[in-house]
Amino acid sequence: MNKTNPAIIWFRQDLRVNDNQAFNAAVESGMPILPVYVLDNENAGEWALGIASRCWLIQSLTALNKSLEGHLRFFKGPADQIIPKLANEVNASGVYWGRCYEPWRIHRDQYIKTTLHQNNIQAKSFNNSLLFEPNRILKPDGTPYKVFTPFFRNGCLQATQQTDLTVKTASVRVFDQSPVGEDINELDFSLDSNLQAAVQNNWQPGELGALNQFNRFLDHGIQGYKEGRNFPGTDHVSRLSPHLHFGEISIRQVWHSIKNETEADREDIEHFLSELCWREFSYNLLYHRPEMPRKNLQEKFDKFPWRDNKKDFNKWRLGETGYPIVDAGMRELRQTGYMHNRVRMIVGSFLVKNMLLHWHHGKDWFWDSLFDADLANNSASWQWIAGCGADSMPYFRIFNPITQGRKFDPQGVYIRRHIPELAKIPAEHIHMPWVAGTKINYPTPILDLASTRKRALKALGSTRN
């Protein structure tokens, strides 16, 4: 093996150069590096990237390519064929990547690792995406936690130190002997112009954008986070979820910075850490219950009498239910590729409980619409709100969108931002615009809260044994 055997860095969900263990290991191997990205819809099957994810991804990759001075090379197709073939063609010394934990990826990557080893090519994977490997945090008896609070308190907070941040030492040499792959602009990402505009107008994908967003949160959001995070009209959530999903910022860096933040109150800090650990918890669940994206974790919900109503689903999807807080959330999603967490719970409860539609419909719509669409988080959260998940919200707790709106968006700041038709409605009527008596271009409620609530509770009865 001579000096020209490149070390392939296979970027996946770790689109950054700082605190990237795979990147550092490849550089430190002493071989020139060959950074690659593979857009793999084939191996992903039904979990191929949603439309919003693709619109974010191309921006993030463009940013990464820029920080790699244009040396990132692109491929499209099944990675289980492309990576071994490429490694052979360029006589790679090794392939380095950050681990992903979707069941299809675990399966695919294991195959790739074996194939590379059979060809005497090193294959090294690293934890670039989580604080803890998904099978690391276990109860004293060795079984996985099923409840979040002890997972967080006795598991995560007690776990020995997270891996320290890595520091780059060696200087980077790039492999440029034979051009491989394609230019990013030659790849077909099947983009959507509305969502592309949503990225441009609201976000800055990539490592720099992630850091900027994190610093904004440290400056303005974390102080008062515990309370403030419930109010979608204020600026108290981190909005880091898309950046974390694509690994544009290191979760270890976020954890350490927040933990050592001295300006904020202890309870604000601890609450934000717990939110980071909900993400860990979702990955833990997915690892131990790989069927989670499709199957109810509580089997008794398999008997639940879901309705099937395209018309209702469309009203929900488009934000035309007539309940302002629900519609504002669904419109925020369409306009910005994101939705405030409190509102995600409200729209989820409305779909599953008031409309009595299966959580799959919500999960699939979110998968296609969210820039932070993430298999573990999305499926765990939908099961949570639907009441069929582990450590779930009890099914009989049904959010009332009027009460929730009054409580968490009292003046209607959030509602007015996303539903301009309601801009002039006085605060006292903002959550029930139909009683205001003003003529406005906004639908009257498509369903009655009290009777649909009763219907849901009755439906719940049929899940008992």
Next chain:
DNA sequence: ACGGCGGTTGAGGGT
């Protein structure tokens, strides 16, 4: 309106 989880407690039995 539920019910699973996990912390606690105490009985019982072994060393």
Next chain:
DNA sequence: CACCCTCAACCGCCG
């Protein structure tokens, strides 16, 4: 006997 370990039963919490 004194101590400790195990395990089942119970209770309160919290999603």
